[in-house]
Amino acid sequence: MNMDYAAEIIKGSSRAVSRMISWLENEDDRARPCMEKLYKHTGNAYIIGITGAPGAGKSTLTDKLTRHLRRQGLTVGIIAVDPTSPFTGGAILGDRVRMSEIALDPGVFIRSMATRGYLGGLAQATGNAVKVLDASGKDIVLIETVGVGQDEVDIIRIADTVCLVLVPGLGDVIQSMKAGVMEIADVYAINKADRQGADQLFAEVSNRVAQDAQIRERLWEPPVLQTISTEDEGIVALAEALKCHQDHLKNTGRLLNKRRERIHQETLQMINYELFRRVEMHLAANGRLDTMVNAIMNHEENPYTIIRQVLDECVRLPRKPEK
Numbered sequence: 001m002n003m004d005y006a007a008e009i010i011k012g013s014s015r016a017v018s019r020m021i022s023w024l025e026n027e028d029d030r031a032r033p034c035m036e037k038l039y040k041h042t043g044n045a046y047i048i049g050i051t052g053a054p055g056a057g058k059s060t061l062t063d064k065l066t067r068h069l070r071r072q073g074l075t076v077g078i079i080a081v082d083p084t085s086p087f088t089g090g091a092i093l094g095d096r097v098r099m100s101e102i103a104l105d106p107g108v109f110i111r112s113m114a115t116r117g118y119l120g121g122l123a124q125a126t127g128n129a130v131k132v133l134d135a136s137g138k139d140i141v142l143i144e145t146v147g148v149g150q151d152e153v154d155i156i157r158i159a160d161t162v163c164l165v166l167v168p169g170l171g172d173v174i175q176s177m178k179a180g181v182m183e184i185a186d187v188y189a190i191n192k193a194d195r196q197g198a199d200q201l202f203a204e205v206s207n208r209v210a211q212d213a214q215i216r217e218r219l220w221e222p223p224v225l226q227t228i229s230t231e232d233e234g235i236v237a238l239a240e241a242l243k244c245h246q247d248h249l250k251n252t253g254r255l256l257n258k259r260r261e262r263i264h265q266e267t268l269q270m271i272n273y274e275l276f277r278r279v280e281m282h283l284a285a286n287g288r289l290d291t292m293v294n295a296i297m298n299h300e301e302n303p304y305t306i307i308r309q310v311l312d313e314c315v316r317l318p319r320k321p322e323k
Helices: 005-012 016-027 030-041 058-071 095-100 126-135 174-175 199-214 235-252 254-285 288-297 303-314
Strands: 044-054 077-083 108-114 140-144 161-167 187-190 224-226
Touching: 005 030, 016 077, 016 108, 016 126, 044 224, 058 077, 058 140, 058 235, 077 126, 077 224, 108 126, 126 140, 126 187, 161 199, 161 235, 161 288, 174 199, 174 254, 187 199, 187 235, 224 235, 235 254, 254 288
Parallel strands: 044 140, 044 161, 077 108, 077 140, 161 187, 187 224
Antiparallel strands: none
């Protein structure tokens, strides 16, 4: 007898959640009908992104924050997005060992996911994995990303609140501020605050936030906090700051607006992905892709004409009238 995975997930089955996320990662066709059943049970979990440079202590901070949330009686789902090994294609999951203790807590579900080359600091299946944890009844979903850079800001498209973890001694702070990463944070955590240079980093980030608030007239001025996650210092204040931002979003109506924009982007991305998948299958089925590539390389055809021809075959939409 086949298990009703959607029903089991709604009941909170960790085994069913794990299986579903595996299906999503492997693009298994069994995932789609289950996700269709689960969707109406989503939208209740609050989603927090934990991002920052590699070595900033995100894993330890996530671990300590989870313990605090559990003491408050909240259930927590954790998605830790790891880099993909260039040799095996699997995730490098060494940092997850630090969370082994909380993994035994029935109120916590932890899953590591490999990026598999997907840009933006998040695995392609992360958004759907969040929905699965949401449908399973988790109150909070924490997403820990690979590490930030100029292109790795996709967390803002999934999380309700983004916490940017900074740490002294990892390079030119001012340069990192220019990378576009500073703009995505709702809360800043200066971790490893017992290190030399922590006070200077705190002052520089605080000054940047204050200047940004004056220029952009933001309704929310991101707090800058100091933490020492290994010593459990500053964790309570961090949790309170995250909760304050959640309350702010709810009270101002911005939470609904953010989620509406998220659904807008997700819908376009899903349409784009499904179109790509179907076109790829169509071309691969008869070997046309290789033929087209050869024709383009030999300048017998140009890619623009071929793209138009393929889309005309695969997508039955009215074309814009030519001007």
